[in-house]
Amino acid sequence: MEKKTYYVSVQAGSVLENEGDAAYEFEIVATEPEVEDLMxxxxxxxxxxxxxAFRAHLPGVPYHQDSEHxxxxxxxxxxxxxxxxxGTEETKHTIAKMGSIGEQEPPVS
Incomplete structure (x- = not known):
């Protein structure tokens, strides 16, 4: 499958084909199935x-101790x-600096 460049906004939950369509944080090179998986x-x-969201409005339990999150x-x-x-090299560098891909176990339901 052919890979194309896409522009991703995690904040907006969007993957765009055109760089100027909206603000974005990251640039990736992906196939259509990879983009569908991301979406x-x-x-x-x-x-x-x-x-x-409902639990967020109740005081008393710190975020890091609240399993709903x-x-x-x-x-x-x-x-x-x-x-x-x-990601591109710049995207990889940015995410590595953020420390956002550390080891994490799946949540227990």
Whole structure:
């Protein structure tokens, strides 16, 4: 399959073909199936964000001790790993400096 350059915004959950269409954080080189997989992960991130939104408004439990956020954190880490794997040298360098792809176990349901 042919690889093309895409522009990714993790914040917006978007993958763009044209650099000037919107703001982006990372540049990747990927096939269509790889982009589809990334978009699926963005959908899972949105679902995890929505499921933990209610809990975020209740005081008393620190974020790092709240298992409801584990799914969000795990999915976000997987997205950064995928971006690192598909990324340009600049993207890989940026993600490595962020420390966003450390070892993390899947959340226990």
């Amino acid at each position: 699926e992960q963005f959908g899972m991130l949105s679902d995890a964000d929505n499921s933990s 584990d799914g969000y954190d795990y999915t976000l880490t997987q997205i950064y790993r995928k971006l690192y794997d598909l």
